[in-house]
Amino acid sequence: MSIENRDHIEEHHTNIWSYVFVLLALFTLTAFTVLTAIKVDIGSLNIVLAMIIASVKASIVALFFMHLKFEDKLTWLYALYPLFLLFLLIFFTLMETFTRVPVLK
């Protein structure tokens, strides 16, 4: 995002068929995550698998539908920074809760 007088909004080099392909990928991954949740029992790894698939889907939506693929570094930074904050929030909340030592009896 350089501060200059550009008058042409950059075209995204996407076409309809690439969006169709993205949609089919999202549908396939949804079917896959439902099937693995119902049919496959890998204990606590089920939720990990579901979250990995969800993250792949979310990345696809962000990269293609939200055009993140074509954005500059600053937009990437501001798209990813909240995820880092989210990680801090969840990780340290869990750490704190499960390492509490009762002080009073």
Add this chain to the structure above:
Amino acid sequence: MSTTTADHTEDHAHAHGHGLGEAVTHDAAKFGMWLFLGTEILLFGGLFAAYALFRAKYPDLFVEYHKNLDLEKGVFNTFVLLFSSFTMALAVLFAQRKKQLYTTIFLAITFVCGAIFAIVKYFEYAHKFEDHIYPSKNIFYALYYMTTGLHMIHVFIGMIIILALLGMNMKGKFVKGRYTPVEVGGLYWHLVDLIWIYLFPLMYLIG
């Protein structure tokens, strides 16, 4: 030479009010939306953190009670919302290419998808209320109603934005001028989809 450039710049100052080129205001609007989406992620983030905490504390309760959720409706709604993201992306594409009719069609389809999602969700909630399952039942249902409810509010706001975009498009605003509002409104709609992509497995597919 220099006078021509000055005149040119002045024209733009009048046209856009800021003296910056179209592309700069377009990028700034998009960037502003990305900033806002960051705050939205953290708004839901508090609930996701609560989910992680209570699920870790009471895993059996979460596994037991998620079975009461209507998986078929959840899957259906996931497909509807993913499809609506697709039609929104197409609406942006056609607005960019100044195809007014196609923009109208795909914005309308996106709106209808949002409405279908809301109707299905209404029946899901209604059925739960009939069974006397309220947020106060347990921590799983408290989180279920909070997260899906907050998400539902975002769907409604997204639908209002799409209606506004439809109105602007009907007046030919995106043919005459920039299509920036469609792009930025689209970003918001995709976020609604992004949140659901995580909510769906967390609520319907655990255990």
